Amino acid sequence: MPAASTRFADRLILLLGGALLVATLVVAAINLGDDGGQENAVTEDTNAVATDTVTIKEFKYMPPAIRVKAGSKVTWVNDDTAGHTASSRMGADIETETIAKGERKTITVPDKPGTYDYICDFHPYMEGRVIVE
Incomplete structure (x- = not known):
């Protein structure tokens, strides 16, 4: 060669x-x-925060669990680098549609008290919970 x-x-x-x-x-x-969502996993209702705003940052819902009154409004604010959703695992009780970077979406939570778990459709390891009282 x-x-x-x-x-x-x-x-x-x-x-x-x-x-x-x-x-x-x-x-x-x-x-x-990627922590596989373990750090963001919602396991106990006792850690739920009484607030009507959830911030999305670093591929996590913050706080991961909130408490609100039945029929009230909750806003998700996307301070992350990617688009996200907040979507019920069962049914359509919590559904924000896509929240682009820098946007916010507000929905009215169900009138029926209960615990409503949700995930991001794009990043299913992201988990959150809305406790309606």
Whole structure:
């Protein structure tokens, strides 16, 4: 093999190896930032906050659980880098449609007291809860 061809092959191998290394690092960084929703999981009603506003930031609903009066209005504010929703897991009791970055959506919660769990349609590991009293 001529010297020029050998240099080209060596450079190609280095380039492909570098690209593979970069891709591996990117995937690792993404996975390190994804807690699988465990930190945001809603498990107890005792941690619910009495508020009518939920902020979405860093792919989490904050606070993850709220308490409101039956028939009241709740607003979700998207301070995140991606679009999100707040959608009931069962039925259509909580449904905001897509909330783009920087937008807010307000809905009227059900008149019936109860616990309404919701997720983001795009990021189902994001979990929240509305406790209607």
